[in-house]
Amino acid sequence: MKLLAQCYLGIASLSSFAAGFSAPGGGAATSVQALLSANQDKIASLKTVAQSISSDAAVTPTNDVFYLRYALESSYADDDERTEALKSNIQWRLTDGKDIVTNAHQALQAAITAENSEWDNQPVQQAAPHGDRIFKYLTSVQCITTSHPTSSDLIYCVRAGKIDDKALMSSVSVDEMVDFFLYVKEVNAAVADIRSLQTDSLIKIVTCNDMMGLKLVGGSSDFRSALSVSSKKATELYPSLSGRTLLLNLPKLLSGIVKLFTPLFPKVVMERIRFERGPLKDVEDLVQIAKSGAARDEFIKQMDELVYGD
16 A cells, blocks of 8 residues: 555644655664564454454454554553453444444545545545534644654644634534544544554654743633543544643643642653643644744754654
């Protein structure tokens, strides 16, 4: 399969795809093929468990990287907990999440098999749950996903301060918003698994939260609830997928509060989170960091330092 060239999904846009086999500024990333080989027995066992619940390819993915992420997840106490987590997640995919994963699966097939062998975003965007209402408020100005040109990690950028969350949540329910966010995560996770095989490097999703313009008081409590619920569920559903999280351009008051409580965070959390002022502050539309040009070059340079640097 040819590498995806471009992908846009309103809130989740994947673009400027390029092959990459090593982490910037460091040694070569561990080969996915080597990881698959080293964990083949565990992957086979997990896959058998999943297929005993459902043979539907949308519910029970065929890509071994999906199961490799369970095998590599360090938060599980033992293999029994790992297996139970997989069972629970496959059951969700078969029931409450079936429409989400089925629509994502079908849309990805249509997007990847476009006649020009490049990414066709239209079927992915059309299949997004409640997209006809949500895309009025979430565009590339507020949210986009691009990829790193060397590591091939996906970089998901969101600007909460530029989202009219009250207007958005007046048109959808909390549950509908949660479904939308989980659909976006499912699409990104599936693309990450596909690209992991293509690049022979385990692809992660790096999250950039640009806090510029964020209101400390007011806003929609329903939107915050949807974010919280979907984030918690996504953590359960997609092990070993999240890379570093960047909190950018925090308001000064909020920055002070964060610094006060930062020492209380678990070490594993602190290793994943970084705070910085400056990146994205001069970018009007996030499409600028997805397309070739000075804005993207500067953004990638900043990601090299904040995500992959010491």
